[in-house]
Amino acid sequence: MPKQTSSRTAITSAISGLVLGAALLTQPIAAVAGSVVTLWHTEPNPKTVGVMKEIIADYEKLNPGVKVNQEPIPWGDLDQKMQAALAAGAPPDASHGQAYVERSLSAKGLLLPIDEVVESIGADDIWDVVKKLNYHDVGQGDHYYGLAHAIGTDVHIIRKDYYRKAGISVTEPPKTWDEWLAQLKKLTVDTNGDGKIDVYGLGLAGPGFFINEEVYMWVGSNGGRLFDPNGRPTLTEKPVIEMLEFFKEVSDCCLAPDWLSHGYLDTFAMLATGKVASILGWGRGTGYFEKYAPDVVANRDIGVMPGKPVGPSGKAFLTQLDCEPWMIFKDGKNPQGAIDFLKFFYQPDNYRKYIQTVPIHFFPIRKSVQKDPKYLATPDLGTWKFWVDAQKNIIGNHDPKPLFITEWDDLDLPFVQEVASSGIMVEMVTDVVEGRLSAADSAAKAQKRTEKLITQLGYKKW
């Protein structure tokens, strides 16, 4: 049988052709990528997504050839998704994030300054607390490395009908943890006498992100902090151990037995349907209550406490300031495009429309928008005025702080993001509430793990 032969020249030509073709193909792809802006935001509710769509459409009309993609991501999933994207070298162009994430990423040189956006608004038109969070130096002079999309605070939301029934004040918050615990016990009841609890005093969300919220707020309310001025974790200190013991007591007496599996939105559903008498949460809950418990809303049975209780070692309560900034990623495909879009986003009419999608959760960062008659005419601001007032009171008088920040100086620690997303604090809590370890042992274990993590990351300074 004859040998089949072919030309080496032909093969070489074919390979060269493929390489050349591939090289040519990448050109148009790169060109297209340059005109696409990718945004991640944490407002997956249909109303906000719809308004963002409108804003994007208007922007695209003004900027032919530019395409803006929004990707809504639930808060609980954002940190790890962002970290995975950064690890893959493929971050979005802009994203929401926690204040500590902005500090961590900017300290690592991963973010672009956002000064242009601030200038387009006018720094004087932005609330001081917003500027304070994101204006700092990472070795190149002071710059803004983020700008909050809105502000708000975590509050204690209650079912007033249940509180009244238990003989508990609906306007005066408990002053101490002991007082709060006594109230929660009263509110945890078997309503039909079948021997099973039907209403629990408190509803908490179980995913790690939300347990982190309780940890830092309760440690702060107990006069403690998570890190000392050198950045060393302080988990074995008394305020943390007392917090863990309190968590265990609350969990044993007054939380649903499977609360660790409840999502954040589940807690709203449970309050709306009367399975719990109170929750810790945010203004976005109003939309859920109106939708799923209109009768409860109509009876004005949803209330908000104007403050929170203080632990045995604390003097003032700490609650969370919702102040998540937009950040621009240096390694995004089109960071300048994202900056340009954000300038458009913050223009008064666009921004007001955005704020009005979740009006009780979102306070405008622009002073002028807060005074805008069109904003003030938002119907929800009338219905839920007490909620707005409670948040204003907290922001104005009680120094709320961003997630995981018990002291303002902690914002400068470059490893807060890693500690927060490591799950160490979450396991510290679950070890105690599930009875696996004592508070002291669990705190010691968490301290050791956190110190090891910070050391491995190269940030140990003690």
Next chain:
Amino acid sequence: MATTVSTDVSNVPIKQEAPLPTRGRRIPEHYWGYLLLAPAVAMVLALILYPVIYSGWLSFHFKHAYLPLETFVGWDNYRDLWSDTAWPFSSADGFWRSLYLGAIYGFGSTILQIILGLSAALMLNESFFGKAFMRGVALFPYMVPTVVVAILMKWILNDAYGILPYLMDSSGIGRVLWFGRDWVMVTVILISTWTFFPFVVIGTLARLQTIDPELYSAAKVDGAGALRRFWHITLPQLANVLFVVVLLRTMFMFTKFDVIWLVTGSGGIGFYTKTLPIHTYMKTFGELQVGAGAALSMMMFLMLVVFALIYFKLYKRDEHI
């Protein structure tokens, strides 16, 4: 009209093909074989061998997930895994506990999938009205995206508003906290079983349809009942297929990430379902320690290789293969 076609071609002269006109030097034919294999080999090297080698290399380093922090640490990452031996398993949070949970999840869900899948395949191999429709229905769980399964199951089983707890409670069966600490692993195993048992159905049903019916007829004549026919005919005939199915399902379930992650997540109740893939993910993308995560994944890889070798050896010893 009958026609005869001669099949004897031995005398037919073979036409010698003229060499193709070419301009350059000619390549011997056997080189073509290598050339044609080259893309496949390159793909295997690039997509399988390289990641394994790179993962092995990473496992000897401390490496941050996205910062240029990289230090050679020798066996430290492995030593960390090995030394994480807190006992009992319920109070540990590291490698051994994840291995233990992974073994419960992997073997538990595989065994249930085999039982359910084989039972369904046996039923679907019988003749009954609507068989074609039922075969389609049986494959349905496998076609539903995992994320949809997770959301559906979380709704159905939610203690606050789920239909199943409500029905169980109102019918007097009692209350089961499907996502409580005592039940969450069972829940995840059951969800996984429901999602993946059609894989077993597909594999075994295909083989069942090729078993010679005369074997069953002969057995019936000899007085063998249904159970004996299953034991002495069906099961041996299925052995080869079951061997592959068990091997694949065990490997798939031992490395399964999506179902567990979507149903129980990373924190809170996820503690009770923190199998090795979840632990690896948390190490890599939670603590951002890629080196430690790579060490975990290498351990998983080696365990699966050892499992497969033992499994093959045992099977060969029984002379089934």
